[in-house]
Amino acid sequence: MNYIWSSIAILIGYLIALGLKRLLHTMSTSKELDAKRLFYIQKVFELLLVLAVLIALVFIWSVDIKGIAVFASSIFAVIGVALFAQWSILSNITSSIIIFFTFPARIGDTIRIVDGENSIEGIIIEISLFQIELRDTQNNTLLYPNNLLLQKPVIKFATPNEAQNI
Incomplete structure (x- = not known):
């Protein structure tokens, strides 16, 4: 049964990715945006979607979250310190997404x-x-x-x- 639910989760993720790609392409065409800008924004959304599908798969397969939680919290602590030290990098990427959708x-x-x-x-x-x-x-x-x-x-x-x- 887990294989079926996993397939469904991956299929839904794939369909959402296709829909997002079309939506972003339509928006970039209507706003006459550069292809390079569209590429960057698509990659950010693809990464977020892959993370969402991976989280869904973890729940579907009932993976022991305690071990993963310890590992993930350690990784996030290191990433958090690195991003705090380089807050402007994350701020600029977030700003880039906002500019993509709203900058006239x-x-x-x-x-x-x-x-x-x-x-x-x-x-x-x-x-x-x-x-x-x-x-x-x-x-x-x-x-x-x-x-x-x-x-x-x-x-x-x-x-x-x-x-x-x-």
Whole structure:
């Protein structure tokens, strides 16, 4: 019976993965997002889905959770210390997912990140898991962390087509 339930759990995970892939592809097409951004977001969701299926399989097979819990808590303690030491990495990845779904600017748009005297302006060249890459008027490359991008006001300058529609 466990084999049947395991097969069902894996099949459901696979179907959810297909649905998520289609949904993310549809969203990225409608927002005209870069394929590299879509790839990063898909990998994050695939990892979460694999973890969910593995947890389901542990319950289906009634694996002794005490031994796994001790092992997992040890691993999570080490990971927690590492992530606390490098909190900005996790923060940037989380920010990247938020930017994927909500950020109105795309590659090729001109933006200004307002930060008082330290404001920067440029054309978006790349949006990755950790940073946004801008090119300024002097052709310099500027890298700005995703987590800071969500904390600062951003001005998106209208393109000529957008200006005509106003």
